Amino acid sequence: MGTRKLLLAVLLLGIIAPLAASCAPPEEKLETTVNLNLGTEPPTLDPHLATDMASLAVIDGLFWGLTDIDEKTNEAIPELATEWTVSEDGLVWTFQMRDDVWWVHYDPETNKAEKMRKVTAHDVEYGTKRTIDPATGSNYAYVEYIIQNAYAVNTGEPGVTLDSIGVKALDDHTVQFTLEQPAGYFPFIAGMWVNYPLPREVIDEHGDVWTEPGNLWSCGTYMLDTWEHESRIVQVKNPHYYDAKSVSIETVNWAMINDASTALAMYEAGELDSVQPPLADLDRIRADPELSKQLYVLPQLATFYIGFNVNKPPVDNKLVRRALSAAVDRQKLIDTVLKGGQQPAKTFASPGIFGSPALDPDFEGITFDPQQAQEWLAEAGYPNGEGFPEMIYMFSAASELQKVAEFIQKQWKDNLGIDVQLASQEWKVYLQTLRMDPPQVWALGWTADYPDENNWVLEVFHPTRGGNNPQWDPEDPAATRFMQVTDAAAAESNPAVRKDLYFEAEKILCEDEAIIIPLVHYTDSWITKPYLERIYPVLGLPHIEKWKVRAH
Numbered sequence: 387m388g389t390r391k392l393l394l395a396v397l398l399l400g401i402i403a404p405l406a407a408s409c410a411p412p413e414e415k416l417e418t419t420v421n422l423n424l425g426t427e428p429p430t431l432d433p434h435l436a437t438d439m440a441s442l443a444v445i446d447g448l449f450w451g452l453t454d455i456d457e458k459t460n461e462a463i464p465e466l467a468t469e470w471t472v473s474e475d476g477l478v479w480t481f482q483m484r485d486d487v488w489w490v491h492y493d494p495e496t497n498k499a500e501k502m503r504k505v506t507a508h509d510v511e512y513g514t515k516r517t518i519d520p521a522t523g524s525n526y527a528y529v530e531y532i533i534q535n536a537y538a539v540n541t542g543e544p545g546v547t548l549d550s551i552g553v554k555a556l557d558d559h560t561v562q563f564t565l566e567q568p569a570g571y572f573p574f575i576a577g578m579w580v581n582y583p584l585p586r587e588v589i590d591e592h593g594d595v596w597t598e599p600g601n602l603w604s605c606g607t608y609m610l611d612t613w614e615h616e617s618r619i620v621q622v623k624n625p626h627y628y629d630a631k632s633v634s635i636e637t638v639n640w641a642m643i644n645d646a647s648t649a650l651a652m653y654e655a656g657e658l659d660s661v662q663p664p665l666a667d668l669d670r671i672r673a674d675p676e677l678s679k680q681l682y683v684l685p686q687l688a689t690f691y692i693g694f695n696v697n698k699p700p701v702d703n704k705l706v707r708r709a710l711s712a713a714v715d716r717q718k719l720i721d722t723v724l725k726g727g728q729q730p731a732k733t734f735a736s737p738g739i740f741g742s743p744a745l746d747p748d749f750e751g752i753t754f755d756p757q758q759a760q761e762w763l764a765e766a767g768y769p770n771g772e773g774f775p776e777m778i779y780m781f782s783a784a785s786e787l788q789k790v791a792e793f794i795q796k797q798w799k800d801n802l803g804i805d806v807q808l809a810s811q812e813w814k815v816y817l818q819t820l821r822m823d824p825p826q827v828w829a830l831g832w833t834a835d836y837p838d839e840n841n842w843v844l845e846v847f848h849p850t851r852g853g854n855n856p857q858w859d860p861e862d863p864a865a866t867r868f869m870q871v872t873d874a875a876a877a878e879s880n881p882a883v884r885k886d887l888y889f890e891a892e893k894i895l896c897e898d899e900a901i902i903i904p905l906v907h908y909t910d911s912w913i914t915k916p917y918l919e920r921i922y923p924v925l926g927l928p929h930i931e932k933w934k935v936r937a938h
Contacts, residue, residue, distance in 0.1 A: 417935040418636035420918065421659050423649045425784070427616045427642050429814040431597040433579035434517040434524050437817065439833070444640065445579060446927035447608035447621050452481050452510065452561075453577030455925045460837045462573035466505065466583070470576075476568030476879070481576065483507055483559040486628045489585050492609035494599045499625050502585070505605050507555035509583030514553045514563075516589075517580040525821060526580050529835070531851045532572065532876070534564040541850075567877040574836030607633055607931040617642060633931045646785055653913060659935070660914040665786055668725045671913060680915065683727055684922050686908035688833035689736050692779075692794070693902045695824040696856050700775050705766035707900035710827075711752040712759035713801040714794060716905055723793050726911045731904035733892045734832070734842050738924075741839030741875070741888035744907065749889065751897050751904075756801040763802055771803030779827040780819070783810040787829065790905075820855050828855070831908070834925055839888040844872040847895060847902075856901050864899045 428441040433449055436442050452467040467481040489502040517524045518536045530536040534552025552564030565572060575581065585603045592601045602610045607627050612620035619640040623633055643649040646664035653661045654677075663671055663681070671677045692710075694701040701707055716730035732751025735742035743749040760770070768774045779794065781787045788810065795806050806827070811819060820828060835841050845852050848869060849860040858865045868891060875887035895901050912922060917938040921929060 415937040416634045417917075417937055418634065419639065420635050420637070420930065420933060420935055421639045421641070421657060423641045423643050423652075423658055423661050424619070425642070425646075425649070425662075426644055426813045428619070429817065431602075431610070431613070433582040433584065434513065434522060434526075436579055437525050438813070440813070442579060443928055444619055444621065445582075446606070447638065447930055448602070448604040448606045448610060449579070449582045449584075450487060450505070450606050451577035451579065451582050452483070453573050455574070455577070455836065455923075457921060457923055457929075460925055462577060462836075465577060466510075467576075470573060472572075476570070477565050479563045479565070479572055479576065480556070481507075481510075481561050481563075483510075483561065484628070485559050487605055488626050489603040489605055490609060490624055490626050491603050492599075492611065492622070492624075494611050499609060501626050502603055504558075505583050506558040507561035508558070509585065510561045510581065511553050511555045512586050513584045514581050515548050515551050516584065518551055519548060524580065525817075525853070528848075528852050529575060529578060529580050529845055532565050532567070532569050532575065534566055537566075537851065568879060569840075569876065570879070571836055571838045571840060574838070574841075578835055608638060611637075627931075634934050635930055638930055644784060650913070653915075659918045660912055660920060662911060663913050665723060665725055665789060668911065677913065680913045682912045682914060682922065684910045684912070685738075685924060686833065686910045687736050687738050687837060687924050688831060688908040688910075689731055689734055689904055690790075690829070690831045690906050690908060691731070691734065691902045691904045693824070693828050693830060693856055694900075695826055695828075696858055696901060698826045700766070700768070700777065701826050703766050704899050705762045706768070707903075708752060709759045709762035709766065709802060710798060711896075711900050711903040712755045712762065714797050714903060714905065715754045717754070719790070719793055720906060723789050724906065726909045728906040728909050731907050733896055734846075734902060734904050735839050735888075735892065736834075736907040739834060739837050739839055739842065740881075741885050742842075743885075743889045743892055746889065749892065751893075752900060759801055763804075768804070774802075774804040776807065777804070777827060778807050778809050778825045779829070780809045780811065780816070780825040781829040782813050782816045784813075791829065824855055824857060830855070833908075837925060839884075839891070840872075840876050843868075843888065843891045843895060844876055848872055858901060864894055868894045868899075 424440045426440050428444055430436055430441050431444055433445050436445055450466045453462045454465040456463045467483055470481040472479050487505040491500045491502050516522050517527050518530050518540050520540055520542055527540045535546055535550045538546040539551055554562050556562055588603050589596045599610050599613055607624055608621035609624050611622045621638040623636040649661045650663050650667055652658045671681050694707055696702055720728045732753055733742055733744045737744045779791060781791050791808050795808055798804050798806055849858045849865045871887050871891045875884050878884045896904055917936040919934040921932055
């Protein structure tokens with residue numbers, strides 16, 4: 387949800403861990419409402435436009451994908467699909483689909499949920515092509531480039547039409563994808579929100595407001611009852627969901643509280659059932675005899691990092707970027723600011739991702755070394771920071787990220803003698819800034835969409851096939867080599883060869899060119915009421931349909 391996706395660090399929604407409470411006895415009465423916090427206004431509820439966890443947390447309940455990710459094994463499992471096959475050459479994937487999933491229209495005025503028609507393979511074909519269509523403006527379309535002709539269509543190559551894209555409904559319940567090259571990880575991509583089926587007739591009728599309450603058709607566990615922008619979202623249970631009897635939570639109330647301290651106060655007042663506590667309160671929570679029992683610190687396949695716009699001075703010089711990386715004491719950041727048991731990072735991809743060299747003793751990376759940092763800065767022409775130009779470090783407006791930014795600012799001042807200006811923007815505006823005109827220095831988090839390095843180095847930083855927030859010029863020799871390595875790794879079937887290629891890609895990204903500064907591999911801290919039984923996915927989305935609220 388892996389953009390899952392660009393991620394706001396304080397909005398990570400995790401993948402599995404222990405249940406927050408023991409299973410309720412069969413005779414025990416369950417309540418039907420859960421109160422949660424998104425932390426911000428979702429930029430969109432359109433699956434094909436979503437890149438962030440606030441949006442995807444809500445979208446998760448409204449729509450279904452072909453596949454899901456198993457909470458224990460991190461393997462692709464059936465969801466809308468019942469099974470799939472792949473051709474001997476690894477290029478053609480055929481998915482058989484359920485025939486009991488309905489598009490449902492919910493009218494918030496009458497509380498009526500009406501079956502409209504069944505979800506079909508034609509909806510999947512439409513959805514995939516819609517994401518790829520440049521007219522849609524999906525910032526996650528690059529995930530689809532493994533599909534035949536997706537890159538050509540999305541980048542506007544002349545003479546290549548939507549009809550040439552390698553996705554086709556063979557009948558109402560069979561959809562087939564043809565790839566550019568073999569990709570064993572494709573079942574993960576097939577289940578991502580960029581390939582969610584959508585009802586074309588609703589989008590054609592309502593245009594940009596098709597996701598508003600009263601317009602939306604959903605096919606998931608929940609329907610959209612309320613969306614008061616910048617305030618709250620309410621989802622209600624879909625009575626026509628094929629396994630509705632197994633879903634005990636009937637109402638999901640989402641607040642949009644940006645300040646983590648306010649959200650924690652609401653939790654302690656009983657207004658929210660599960661929140662991510664502020665960093666500053668973790669020590670207090672651990673010391674509290676009751677709250678400490680409600681705290682869960684969980685592993686994440688996620689990394690928080692600093693990126694650069696490599697076209698803007700002074701960070702167009704890789705020596706400056708290396709110096710900035712070596713001047714940050716990641717362990718001190720964890721011990722004094724984050725306090726959540728995170729791991730210092732020297733690679734982009736976190737441990738547990740196939741191909742990640744995070745735990746490889748041969749991968750040196752750039753670690754905290756103030757003397758080396760000063761030498762690199764002097765070699766770049768700024769001895770002791772003298773003559774260093776104005777530089778802006780931008781981040782999303784959240785109190786937790788402000789604390790991290792202030793720590794980094796002080797590290798660079800103390801260890802390099804340079805002054806850095808801090809700037810923040812509201813999340814939706816910040817994402818737009820990163821797409822249109824990234825500042826010199828910016829901060830983001832990334833959580834895996836699926837557990838493979840392809841989802842990290844290629845899909846995030848490839849200059850022509852990835853997100854490329856650093857604005858890396860594909861003509862740059864280092865960028866050219868990075869593209870060659872990541873393209874080769876994506877097409878390679880030998881696991882050992884793939885690992886070697888990803889080792890080189892991470893070395894280019896984090897060490898040789900220092901395109902980014904990996905800071906920490908996340909843990910995820912939650913405080914959850916004892917009556918709420920929930921899962922904490924390490925990958926994927928929250929799956930509230932699996933939660934239970936015991937009477938309290």
